[in-house]
Amino acid sequence: MSFKILDVPTTSISEVKKSPTIIFKKAEKENTPVYVFNRGDVAGVMLTQEQYESLTNEIEVLHEQVMDLVVAQRLAIKDLELFSDEEVRGTNADQFLTIDENDGWE
Template identity: 55%
Template structure:
């Protein structure tokens, strides 16, 4: 016997014994798991096979993304020393070597990067599209060197990676 309780679909253990397929049908129709209660306590949740596989796939994808972010973070730290001076050209080349889309323009000019840094305090990069179509972005946070003879040099303070 089903009853609605704050958007959750609820059945008892007795209901499972009497008609398990009705519970799976309800889960499919409601597009949600069905809580199974035993003496007023949740004993478990029933899902259709498709719901379960979708959940597993989603969790696997999220774990893959987290692993990819961790690996990228490690690779970035090996190439770019935070707090030190680096030219915009070298920064761009390092990030491109890790799979990010270049920020230089057609004339090999990096001035646009420097303008973005001075206006927003960061330079945004996007990882090239992957087979799973995940968008990964890098925010290079830093500032332009204050030494006048080093106008193309920046101090990278931090690089944040995020999935967008």
């Protein structure tokens, strides 16, 4: 089996121990994460705060898109069995719910 050589910046654990700041600057300059090797194996990946936040934001957007697609797919089902509020919540369905405007939800 042949492995593809990564075309990304790399460094060693020793270099990270000497100066992590240099590695972060390298990641910023190259605008890509830096793979950290320890004795030939990848020990981890270093990236700047901006890179990390960008990745987590992108993941969040992708999760929302997947959920939107799942909902659209479920709504497209024509013979979907529906249940009333009372069937789902039981006798609590007719009780008035108090709405807390400061509950943290939008």
